[in-house]
Amino acid sequence: MKGLVCLLLLLETFVFVNGGLNENEISQQLSSEDRRQNPPQTDTLRAEASTDSQQYCHLCFPDIHAALRELTATVTEQKEINREQKENIRALETRLRDAEQAAEQQTISLEELKKKTDETSNLTLSQVEELRKENRDREIAFSAALMESGSGFVGPFTTEITLTYRNVFTNIGNAYNPITGVFTAPLRGAYMFRVSVFGHGGVTATADIVKNGEHVVIAHADQTQGELNSSNGVVLILEVGDVVYVRLWSGTRIYDNTNNLNTFSGFLLFPLREDELCRM
Template sequence: MKISVSLTLWLLLGAVSTNECADCQQTFPQDVYAALREMTASLVQLKADMRFLQTTEQTAQLKTEVDNLKQQQLVRQVAFSASLVAGGETTIGPFPTHTTLIYKHVVTNIGNAYNSNTGLFTAPLRGVYHFQWWVGAHGDGGAHASSAGLFKNSDHIFLAWEQQTSHFGTSSNGVTLYLEVGDIVSVSLWANTLAFDNLFHHTTFSGHLLFTM
C-alpha cells in the first residue's frame, strides 16, 4: 500500500514538474527576446543621443574657437588716419614750445588706439608700426616755418619742415617704429612754427600696425 501511494505521488509530482517546465519553455524565451529587443532599442537610442550631444558640444566648442580667433584678429587690426579740422580753415601757432597737435577729424580708427581728445596714439600690442604725418604751410612772408615732429613717448624721432614765404606748401615724413604695449606716439607742432589746414586736409597724422612681435 505504501509503495502504491508513493508511486502515485511521485507520478503526480513528475507530471506537475513537466507541465511547469513546458510553461517555462513557452514563456521564458518570449520574455528574453522582448527584453533583448528593448535593450537593443535603448542602446541604439542612447548611441544616437550621445552622437547628438557630442555633435552639439563640438559645434559649441568650434563656435567658441571661431569667435576667439575673430576677436584675436580684431585686436590685431590697428590703423588710424586723422586731420586737424573737418572743415573751414585754421592756422595753429606759433607757440613758444613744442605743442602736441590734436587731430580732430578722424576718418579711420580701427582698434581705437588713437585718441582724438588728446592727439595721442597708444600702442595696444607689442609690434612694429608705421606712421606718416603731413603739415600744411601757408606763407606769411617767411616769418614762420611750418614744422611738426613725431615723438615716441618723450623722445623726438623725425621732423617735417617747410619754409613757405608765400602761397601754399606741405611737408611730410614717415617712420617705422617698434613699440611696446602702452608706448605713446604723437606729433607736435615745433616751437615758433605754424600748421595750416582746411577742408582739403593738408595737416594729417596716420599710422597702422605692420606686424606683432
C-alpha cells in the same frame, strides 16, 4: 592419331579377307586418308595470321609515334602556359603588395586628418571667441586731419604742443584718441606712421613724430612767401601701451582748411612675438 590406327586395322582386315593390296595402293590410300583427315589448313592460317599481324603492326606503330609526338607537344605547351601563369601570379602579388602599402599610407593620412579634425572640433566656444578677438586685435589703423571744419592757422606757440587731429577718417581698433591726439599701441608689433604739414604766408612749419616723449622724425618746411608743405614717415617697434603723437615746434605755424592739408596716420604692419623682439 587414333583414327589412323583404326584405319590401318581395317585395311589389314580387308587385305586378309580379299587377298590383300599391293604396297603402292596402301600408301596412296593412306595419303588420301591423311589428307582427308588433316587438310593443309594450318599453314594457310599461319600465313594469313602473319600477314594480318604485319599489317596491324604497320598500321598501329605510326599512330603510336604520332600520339607520342602530340603528347610531347601538349606537355611542352602546358609547361609554357604554367610558366606564364606563374609570372602573372608574381606580377599580381607585387601589385597587391603595392596596393596594400598605398592603402596603409592612406589609412595613416586619414587617421592624421581625423585627429586634426577631432582637435579642431574640441575647441570650446570660448577658444573660438578668443581666436576671433585676437584677429580683431590685429586690425589696427587710423588716419585723421587737423580741423573738423572751417579753416585757419595753428600756432605759433612759445612752447612745443601736441597736435590734436580731430577730423578722423579711419580709426580701426580705436587706438587713436582724437581728443588728446595720442595713439596708444594695443599690441606688440611693428607700426607705420606718417605726418604731413602745410603752411603759407612766409612762415616756418615744423612738426615731428614722437614716441614716448622722444623725438623720432621731423617734417619741416621754411619759405619767406607763398605756400609750403612737407611730410615724413617711420616704422616703429611698439610694446603694448607705448604712445605715439605729433608735436608742433615752438615759433612755427601750420594752416588747414576743408582740403585737409595736415594729416597724421598710422597702422599695424604685423604683430611680434617675444622671441622676435629679442633678436632685434
